[in-house]
Amino acid sequence: MSLIGDFGVDPMTPEQFDAEAALFGPLTDSVRTLMEATLMSEAEADDVARARALVDEAAALLNTRRGGIALGTRWGTDGIRRSWGNAVMGLRNPVAPPLEFTHDDDGPSWAEAELGGLYEGPPGLVHGGVVALLLDQALGSAAFYAGSPGMTGTLTVRYRQGTKLGPVRVEAALDRVEGVKSFVVGTVITPDGVCAEAEGIFILPREVRHLAGELAQSFHPGEG
């Protein structure tokens, strides 16, 4: 059984991926702008009511046709995987900041993002769960890039200081591999310095161990 067959999804051609990215990427950006505006708006009541009606109309339009299950991960006919539903970096997910990871052979994997009020926990600071979310993805992505992908088994985060809303950099690197377990480390950094450090153990689940090679090769640079 191939990787694609195991997850029950039809592969998409590169042309289909391009068309979907061109159509839904800008929509995702617009919705992200809308979410930020919803949070920060001090508009007049009439304008807020009108905006709500427009948003409801847009949602109804988009819902005229929709997929049956959440499956933001799709494989291409080329064997490459794209995680467009991913909550951290998905091209079609407005909740994603989004983070776009760069992977180098001679340094850590890294991504930078501007985290605004949508991600607030304590006043003016990034929510601790969001910090863990970014680290989970960064570490998982680094393991994937290193050729030893896995699901998060354990993630330990040490919050050293508050992470101010604003520019954030996330870094991660594979430390070592022991059998099906990848040990990965990472940090969240702002202009104030290191705000959080993480260690994670990523485990290739037994159900997909027979697909390890195919899974590792499905990695798409810039995603995870």
Ligand SMILES: CCCCCCCC/C=C\CCCCCCCC(=O)SCCNC(=O)CCNC(=O)[C@H](O)C(C)(C)COP(=O)(O)OP(=O)(O)OC[C@H]1O[C@@H](n2cnc3c(N)ncnc32)[C@H](O)[C@@H]1OP(=O)(O)O
């Ligand atoms: C990449 C894999 C892929 C499939 C999916 C393909 C599509 C990919 C698409 C996109 C990927 C990119 C997206 C990344 C997103 C960020 C990562 C997440 O958010 S992941 C979600 C949160 N995590 C879970 O939901 C895990 C839930 N837990 C489990 O599924 C299992 O418990 C699992 C896989 C962690 C272990 O189950 P077992 O049955 O496969 O493992 P056993 O064979 O029992 O153990 C293997 C070894 O691991 C140790 N181990 C088991 N569980 C551990 C744990 N929780 N922590 C540390 N070590 C553990 C054991 O002691 C054993 O060690 P010894 O080989 O004997 O040395």
